[in-house]
Amino acid sequence: MTMPAELFPWAPGREGYYGDFGGAFVPEMLHETLAELRAAFDNARRDPAFWKSYVEVMSTYAGRPTPVTYCDNLTRRFGGARIYVKREDLNHTGAHKANNVMGQGLLVQRMGKPRVIAETGAGQHGVATATMAARLGLACTIYMGEEDIARQRPNVFWMEQLGADVVAVTDGTRTLKDAINACLRDWAESMADTHYVLGTVCGPHPFPQMVTYFQSIIGHEARTQMLDATGELPRRVYACVGGGSNASGVFAGFLDDLSVELVGVEAGGKGIDSGKHTARLAGGKGRPGVAQGYKSVFLQNEEGLMQDTYSVAAGLDYIGIGPMLADLHQRGRVRFESATDSEVVEALRLTMRSEGLIPALESAHAFVAAFREAPSLSSADAVLVNQSGRGDKDIFTVADALGDEGWKDFIRRKAASYER
Amino acid sequence: MTGARTAGLESHVRERLAKKPLLLMAHVVVGYPSLDANWAMLEAMDGAGVDLVELQLPFTEPIADGPSFVKANHDAIQAGTAWRAYFDLTARAATRFSFPILFMGYYNSVFRMGAERFCARLSEAGMSGFILADLPPEEAAELNAMARGRELDPILLMTPTNSPARLAEIGRQASGFVYCTARKGVTGRKTDLSQGVAAFLERCRTATSLPLGLGFGIKTAADVREVRGLANIAIVGTACLEVWEERGADGYRQFLKTLAAETV
Numbered sequence: 025m026t027m028p029a030e031l032f033p034w035a036p037g038r039e040g041y042y043g044d045f046g047g048a049f050v051p052e053m054l055h056e057t058l059a060e061l062r063a064a065f066d067n068a069r070r071d072p073a074f075w076k077s078y079v080e081v082m083s084t085y086a087g088r089p090t091p092v093t094y095c096d097n098l099t100r101r102f103g104g105a106r107i108y109v110k111r112e113d114l115n116h117t118g119a120h121k122a123n124n125v126m127g128q129g130l131l132v133q134r135m136g137k138p139r140v141i142a143e144t145g146a147g148q149h150g151v152a153t154a155t156m157a158a159r160l161g162l163a164c165t166i167y168m169g170e171e172d173i174a175r176q177r178p179n180v181f182w183m184e185q186l187g188a189d190v191v192a193v194t195d196g197t198r199t200l201k202d203a204i205n206a207c208l209r210d211w212a213e214s215m216a217d218t219h220y221v222l223g224t225v226c227g228p229h230p231f232p233q234m235v236t237y238f239q240s241i242i243g244h245e246a247r248t249q250m251l252d253a254t255g256e257l258p259r260r261v262y263a264c265v266g267g268g269s270n271a272s273g274v275f276a277g278f279l280d281d282l283s284v285e286l287v288g289v290e291a292g293g294k295g296i297d298s299g300k301h302t303a304r305l306a307g308g309k310g311r312p313g314v315a316q317g318y319k320s321v322f323l324q325n326e327e328g329l330m331q332d333t334y335s336v337a338a339g340l341d342y343i344g345i346g347p348m349l350a351d352l353h354q355r356g357r358v359r360f361e362s363a364t365d366s367e368v369v370e371a372l373r374l375t376m377r378s379e380g381l382i383p384a385l386e387s388a389h390a391f392v393a394a395f396r397e398a399p400s401l402s403s404a405d406a407v408l409v410n411q412s413g414r415g416d417k418d419i420f421t422v423a424d425a426l427g428d429e430g431w432k433d434f435i436r437r438k439a440a441s442y443e444r
Numbered sequence: 445m446t447g448a449r450t451a452g453l454e455s456h457v458r459e460r461l462a463k464k465p466l467l468l469m470a471h472v473v474v475g476y477p478s479l480d481a482n483w484a485m486l487e488a489m490d491g492a493g494v495d496l497v498e499l500q501l502p503f504t505e506p507i508a509d510g511p512s513f514v515k516a517n518h519d520a521i522q523a524g525t526a527w528r529a530y531f532d533l534t535a536r537a538a539t540r541f542s543f544p545i546l547f548m549g550y551y552n553s554v555f556r557m558g559a560e561r562f563c564a565r566l567s568e569a570g571m572s573g574f575i576l577a578d579l580p581p582e583e584a585a586e587l588n589a590m591a592r593g594r595e596l597d598p599i600l601l602m603t604p605t606n607s608p609a610r611l612a613e614i615g616r617q618a619s620g621f622v623y624c625t626a627r628k629g630v631t632g633r634k635t636d637l638s639q640g641v642a643a644f645l646e647r648c649r650t651a652t653s654l655p656l657g658l659g660f661g662i663k664t665a666a667d668v669r670e671v672r673g674l675a676n677i678a679i680v681g682t683a684c685l686e687v688w689e690e691r692g693a694d695g696y697r698q699f700l701k702t703l704a705a706e707t708v
């Protein structure tokens with residue numbers, strides 16, 4: 025695979041801006057740190073050997089290229105477009121997060137910093153970062169909201185086994201956004217020897233650009249794979265959107281193919297009208313703002329205070345959205361939809377039963393939209409769903425949602441065996 | 445309205461510095477622990493002879509603040525502190541007290557309000573300027589120009605991590621005075637002022653002729669004494685709040701007096 029072309033030519037004097045969105049709004053303390061990171065990243069991405077070493081690491085360590093799987097049973101069930109799935113669940117640690125993390129890990133090596141920090145919501149990015157740190161011999165601290173720790177305990181276990189220090193974040197809503205704040209605060213002190221491995225396409229420039237760059241490996245592979253498999257480009261590409269990294273990555277492969285419609289799927293939670301969701305764009309509830317280092321569309325009140333967000337999928341439970349996606353939405357290049365918790369659980373069940381695939385709850389949002397729209401397309405059309413991760417981590421949440429009695433019994437017995 | 449604002453912040457600071465070697469700036473998170481408590485804090489500041497006051501508008505994502513201020517921001521928001529309550533308090537304070545009052549907060553509040561309206565509201569409330577913890581100068585040109593048109597001073601920060609070139613750039617854009625952070629990190633934790641602070645302030649001095657304030661981790665009267673001869677303004681934030689919580693209103697008044705005593 026060749027090095028991705030220059031994805032974003034900045035407008036004059038607007039480095040780091042995607043239309044109206046992006047930028048770098050950080051305390052002055054971090055100014056030089058971001059400048060250093062920009063220089064290191066620019067230097068690396070202009071060096072063909074760097075992209076080559078990245079692809080090499082991803083193939084020998086992380087399982088890339090991930091396949092595209094044709095889903096005949098689902099296709100027949102919906103009786104419309106042919107459904108293909110890009111299998112990011114097959115990455116080491118079970119999600120697309122590994123792409124970004126290994127890429128930033130290589131960059132950290134070039135910068136010579138001995139410590140990394142990261143935020144995590146679902147725990148996937150935390151586990152991926154801890155894996156990378158273990159392999160590259162870096163000290164690692166993961167910040168995770170107290171609420172997410174309660175939801176995603178198994179990932180905390182793995183992070184700790186991998187040697188990471190997991191710090192519970194107890195302020196604010198105790199979720200992903202608060203973990204990002206905690207990282208920015210740590211970094212304002214520790215920047216001399218620490219790199220912040222931001223997990224999604226948000227935060228100050230150059231993070232949105234850099235994370236998209238590493239995640240674009242998904243889209244570049246997928247485009248070639250679809251051409252190989254079907255002889256043509258897909259009609260639509262679906263991806264779930266938390267911060268937006270898996271979506272940006274898969275969309276990056278098709279941005280210039282105007283015949284390919286790009287569809288981002290946000291968490292509809294308990295329904296947009298219930299107020300319990302994270303649909304910033306699809307729900308029309310988001311407002312432009314500046315927080316956590318970047319300008320984008322946020323779920324906030326009129327006075328700019330961020331609102332509580334909700335999703336059954338911890339990885340989508342976030343107030344903001346990557347500035348590049350906010351711009352692509354504004355320009356009409358990406359369409360945004362939402363999927364509710366109950367639609368997601370139903371799509372997950374169907375996908376497991378029909379294809380033996382186990383999407384993460386986050387990824388299942390993309391399946392919902394594809395299933396909704398497939399019947400109205402023709403069998404001449406192919407659609408591609410990005411399965412950003414695997415669902416193993418969600419066993420507790422899914423077992424609850426499906427009301428699985430056998431599992432509950434098992435947990436009761438297990439708990440009883442730990443009684444003191 | 446105070447005479448301080450129309451005289452311009454820099455000349456106000458310089459006039460005070462002609463009478464005493466060091467000024468004292470104190471901080472309040474508006475709405476925490478309550479608006480009534482804030483008023484008592486302001487009265488105590490007035491009584492102790494505090495020279496400048498920054499009033500923080502709470503924000504949900506205070507990335508430049510440490511644990512005490514983070515909690516204060518969140519609790520103030522929980523209690524429903526909104527723009528109206530904030531500006532009611534600031535306007536009352538500007539009428540009642542003679543010290544200049546600065547807005548302190550995060551850029552999203554300004555962005556949502558709109559630069560024009562933000563400047564108008566500060567001006568109407570009788571405030572003298574503003575400190576925005578997450579607005580870099582390169583994003584601030586329009587806002588700062590608008591502010592100066594209303595005789596409001598944008599207070600910029602210089603930090604120990606800045607290169608000489610960056611300090612010079614900040615120096616070119618600053619007005620009023622410059623807020624120098626005594627160490628890396630966020631607000632709250634104590635600073636060892638013997639560790640490179642003098643050399644850092646030397647670098648700031650090269651970059652600007654404006655008065656220099658020194659903040660971040662200045663917590664005791666002894667700290668304030670140490671700032672004498674180093675900078676022109678000692679800035680005390682978290683310590684005030686912590687004293688209020690630990691020692692109550694009387695302890696707070698006493699504390700401010702001991703700090704102010706080191707500035708004369």
Ligand SMILES: Cc1ncc(COP(=O)(O)O)c(C=O)c1O
Pocket residue numbers: 119120145146147148149223224225264265266267268269270271338339340384386387412413414
């Ligand atoms: C499997 C999976 N998919 C999607 C996401 C959402 O992140 P993003 O929108 O950056 O891809 C997460 C985040 O934790 C995740 O774990």
